[in-house]
Amino acid sequence: MANVQPSICRLCVAHCGVLASIEDGRVTRVEGDPDNPLFRGYTCPKGRALPELHNHPGRLLQSRKRGSDGQLRPIASEQAVAEVAQRLRAIIDEHGPRAVAMYAGTNVLPYPTSAITANAFMRAIGSPMFFTSNTIDQPGKQIAASAHGHWLGGDQPFEEADTWLLVGVNPVISKAAGVPGQNPAQKLKEAVERGMQLIVIDPRLSETARRAALHIRPRPGEDAAILAGMLRVIFTEGWHDAEFLAAHASGVEALRAAVAPFTPEHVAARAAIPAQQVIDAARIFARARKGMVNTGTGQSFSMHNNLTEYLALALNTVCGRWARAGERANRPNALLPAWQPKAQAFPPYRGWGYGERMRVRGLTDAACGMPTAALAEEILLPGEGQVRALICVGGNPMAAWPDQRKTERALQQLDLLVTIDPEYSATAELADYIIAPKLQFETPGMSQGGEMIKFFTPGLGFPGVYAQYSPRLVEPPPGADLLEEWQFFHGLAVQMGLALDVVVYFGFGQFMESPPIVYRLDASHTPSTEELYERICSRGRVPLDEVRRHPHGKVWPEDVRVAAADPDCEARLELGNTTLLQELAEVASADHEARHDRSVFPYRLLSRRHNNFMNSLGTRIDKLNGGRASNPLLMHPEDLAALGLREGDAVRIESAHDAIPAVVAEDATLLPGLVAMTHAFGGRPGDEARFRELGSNPGRLVATDVDYDPLTGMPRMGDIPVRIQSLGA
Ligand SMILES: Nc1nc2c(c(=O)[nH]1)N[C@H]1C(S)=C(S)[C@@H](COP(=O)(O)OP(=O)(O)OC[C@H]3O[C@@H](n4cnc5c(=O)[nH]c(N)nc54)[C@H](O)[C@@H]3O)O[C@H]1N2
Ligand SMILES: Nc1nc2c(c(=O)[nH]1)N[C@H]1C(S)=C(S)[C@@H](COP(=O)(O)OP(=O)(O)OC[C@H]3O[C@@H](n4cnc5c(=O)[nH]c(N)nc54)[C@H](O)[C@@H]3O)O[C@H]1N2
Ligand code: SF4
Ligand SMILES: [Mo]
Numbered sequence: 001m002a003n004v005q006p007s008i009c010r011l012c013v014a015h016c017g018v019l020a021s022i023e024d025g026r027v028t029r030v031e032g033d034p035d036n037p038l039f040r041g042y043t044c045p046k047g048r049a050l051p052e053l054h055n056h057p058g059r060l061l062q063s064r065k066r067g068s069d070g071q072l073r074p075i076a077s078e079q080a081v082a083e084v085a086q087r088l089r090a091i092i093d094e095h096g097p098r099a100v101a102m103y104a105g106t107n108v109l110p111y112p113t114s115a116i117t118a119n120a121f122m123r124a125i126g127s128p129m130f131f132t133s134n135t136i137d138q139p140g141k142q143i144a145a146s147a148h149g150h151w152l153g154g155d156q157p158f159e160e161a162d163t164w165l166l167v168g169v170n171p172v173i174s175k176a177a178g179v180p181g182q183n184p185a186q187k188l189k190e191a192v193e194r195g196m197q198l199i200v201i202d203p204r205l206s207e208t209a210r211r212a213a214l215h216i217r218p219r220p221g222e223d224a225a226i227l228a229g230m231l232r233v234i235f236t237e238g239w240h241d242a243e244f245l246a247a248h249a250s251g252v253e254a255l256r257a258a259v260a261p262f263t264p265e266h267v268a269a270r271a272a273i274p275a276q277q278v279i280d281a282a283r284i285f286a287r288a289r290k291g292m293v294n295t296g297t298g299q300s301f302s303m304h305n306n307l308t309e310y311l312a313l314a315l316n317t318v319c320g321r322w323a324r325a326g327e328r329a330n331r332p333n334a335l336l337p338a339w340q341p342k343a344q345a346f347p348p349y350r351g352w353g354y355g356e357r358m359r360v361r362g363l364t365d366a367a368c369g370m371p372t373a374a375l376a377e378e379i380l381l382p383g384e385g386q387v388r389a390l391i392c393v394g395g396n397p398m399a400a401w402p403d404q405r406k407t408e409r410a411l412q413q414l415d416l417l418v419t420i421d422p423e424y425s426a427t428a429e430l431a432d433y434i435i436a437p438k439l440q441f442e443t444p445g446m447s448q449g450g451e452m453i454k455f456f457t458p459g460l461g462f463p464g465v466y467a468q469y470s471p472r473l474v475e476p477p478p479g480a481d482l483l484e485e486w487q488f489f490h491g492l493a494v495q496m497g498l499a500l501d502v503v504v505y506f507g508f509g510q511f512m513e514s515p516p517i518v519y520r521l522d523a524s525h526t527p528s529t530e531e532l533y534e535r536i537c538s539r540g541r542v543p544l545d546e547v548r549r550h551p552h553g554k555v556w557p558e559d560v561r562v563a564a565a566d567p568d569c570e571a572r573l574e575l576g577n578t579t580l581l582q583e584l585a586e587v588a589s590a591d592h593e594a595r596h597d598r599s600v601f602p603y604r605l606l607s608r609r610h611n612n613f614m615n616s617l618g619t620r621i622d623k624l625n626g627g628r629a630s631n632p633l634l635m636h637p638e639d640l641a642a643l644g645l646r647e648g649d650a651v652r653i654e655s656a657h658d659a660i661p662a663v664v665a666e667d668a669t670l671l672p673g674l675v676a677m678t679h680a681f682g683g684r685p686g687d688e689a690r691f692r693e694l695g696s697n698p699g700r701l702v703a704t705d706v707d708y709d710p711l712t713g714m715p716r717m718g719d720i721p722v723r724i725q726s727l728g729a
Pocket of ligand 4: 133137
């Protein structure tokens with residue numbers, strides 16, 4: 001008989017409440033938990049494949065070390081920690097701390113102590129070279145927030161909204177911002193049934209766009225122009241919230257002037273959409289009572305991410321779409337420190353061009369973090385300060401970084417590459433040490449991370465005072481020698497004679513809801529993970545002990561209201577940031593027809609997410625990939641026919657930068673001329689012949705140093721001009 005325990009799937013920001021069946025000390029089944037008050041039985045295929053992820057025959061149960069013959073062999077975890085510490089010490093002694101870089105990817109999310117301990121380790125050795133996947137995702141979110149400021153009352157609830165605008169985001173699949181992540185398909189259906197007018201800007205008829213009252217299908221890369229066009233209509237028609245703007249915003253006239261060139265006709269010509277759609281979108285959005293704008297990776301990969309994010313915040317502000325005094329706070333904290341939302345602005349702050357400088361392309365640290373897309377170049381550039389060691393935690397540069405060939409050259413050139421990964425990922429295959437970690441159900445879990453994600457952008461996090469805690473459900477498999485991520489960094493610090501000052505921030509950029517929690521980890525004490533969670537949650541609104549009493553999760557009835565502004569508050573949201581409005585002027589005058597020219601590269605390649613994979617996670621699990629790790633190039637039936645292609649045929653996709661082979665499949669949700677692919681598949685350069693078995697890596701087609709954002713280093717990872725050539729059946 002299976003022992004069924006409530007727990008949490010921590011694979012994505014949704015953090016669904018699940019039921020895990022345990023037999024003979026192994027998790028054998030995961031399904032939705034009908035008794036979870038927020039998720040009510042909802043899960044997705046990734047969560048249901050957690051048993052396969054835990055029990056996968058390819059899972060590493062011991063760490064690995066590369067021998068002098070190039071072979072990776074098991075090594076005791078304690079020995080691996082000691083050796084890595086010794087090698088880091090030698091590199092730092094010879095080249096200084098900047099020679100050591102860290103990359104934290106998406107799989108730090110399931111482990112609340114992972115990224116913060118990794119970051120503390122970097123501060124302890126004195127290296128500023130801490131990178132995350134954020135700067136190859138939507139770094140414009142923090143850039144725009146720094147320029148605009150934050151609204152301390154928080155966002156508006158989706159449940160009460162009569163409109164919503166989604167730009168290049170597909171939350172039904174991705175659980176990303178906008179539609180609440182607790183069964184987004186259902187939440188969206190209910191909203192539309194009660195009359196919500198959903199507006200979606202997406203060239204593809206996405207799973208989310210199917211529900212739209214207005215679906216705008218532009219040429220990719222014109223999102224900033226469309227939002228500017230909407231703002232122009234709103235100002236011209238007088239649909240803006242003049243009262244809110246007078247009380248809480250500055251720069252209104254500068255914004256009004258900056259959007260003036262974006263007439264509906266101008267936007268229509270650039271984006272290849274009917275001019276009337278710009279007017280309709282503005283009317284639906286601005287004439288509604290409540291509803292916000294959320295954006296995703298579609299717009300950020302197509303360039304002008306900072307600007308598009310800024311205009312999205314501007315639309316919210318111009319229409320007064322922030323929670324007001326007396327209203328129910330939409331995302332009151334539970335495991336985060338109790339915090340009083342207030343109907344006032346937190347002013348803009350410096351968001352870019354400060355801190356550590358890269359030696360390449362003049363890029364610097366910023367509110368979004370260091371520019372990950374420039375790290376490979378930094379590793380390859382000889383000279384003072386060159387990066388010689390890289391530690392990866394929960395990330396997979398070889399699958400996810402743009403320009404895979406350059407990434408491979410960089411990783412191969414390192415003196416030391418360490419990755420903490422449960423499998424032989426494409427990155428692990430190049431590593432000197434692979435540290436084998438525990439997986440979710442072998443560690444305690446809690447919902448604080450799912451709550452914390454609200455700092456990343458409006459439209460994420462839990463609606464309501466919700467929290468859940470899960471104890472460890474199983475021991476690691478017999479004979480395993482595994483470390484939790486924080487244990488690895490603590491071990492390194494002890495070996496190197498360092499103390500770690502772990503800092504938990506409650507905000508992003510310079511905006512903090514409350515002072516950070518700081519705790520010291522050193523040789524004097526080896527805590528348990530449970531003890532660390534106590535510290536991280538020590539100022540929580542709901543005590544962790546109380547959360548533990550509700551193993552299926554609980555929504556506390558507390559009614560947190562938005563307070564009135566402080567009487568002496570003079571802070572304002574800024575709509576006239578000169579850098580970003582200058583970028584808008586450049587967009588207005590740029591030769592947009594050149595951008596959309598199809599004479600050399602007739603197709604544009606978009607990225608899109610698949611419900612069964614979380615970036616590279618799951619791509620090798622049979623239950624999720626149907627027995628073959630393939631990510632076909634999706635094409636419109638007309639385009640297939642024009643090239644004489646049939647589903648399953650092979651093609652060569654060529655960009656100005658590189659080329660990859662792929663299998664084609666039909667997808668009528670695309671517009672002709674647009675092709676799409678899910679990322680993070682494929683082997684390494686040289687594995688091309690095995691594309692039918694391994695899939696293809698679209699990141700190979702991306703150049704990091706041609707079209708990129710000068711503030712964040714974010715390259716053009718979508719709307720990639722490509723040629724497609726048949727390779728036959
Ligand atoms: N072409 C293209 N490139 C992209 C994107 C795209 O859409 N198209 N998307 C971009 C975006 S938005 C992002 S966020 C990045 C993602 O970039 P990354 O975060 O670097 O990539 P992932 O594939 O998510 O890497 C996750 C790694 O964690 C490992 N892992 C799995 N479980 C665990 C665990 O429990 N513990 C630890 N320590 N490791 C674990 C996996 O095996 C895998 O190697 O990629 C970016 N790159
Ligand atoms: N199932 C699943 N969920 C995930 C992930 C996953 O890999 N799988 N990854 C997680 C991560 S790391 C992230 S960052 C989020 C991302 O979540 P999302 O941003 O929602 O990513 P996608 O689902 O790829 O949706 C992007 C949409 O943008 C559209 N698009 C492409 N180009 C353009 C353009 O120029 N303009 C506009 N307006 N639209 C465009 C695409 O057609 C697509 O429908 O998802 C997270 N959740
Ligand atoms: S939606 Fe996210 S948290 Fe929920 S089951 Fe799927 S992967 Fe797990
Ligand atoms: Mo991402």
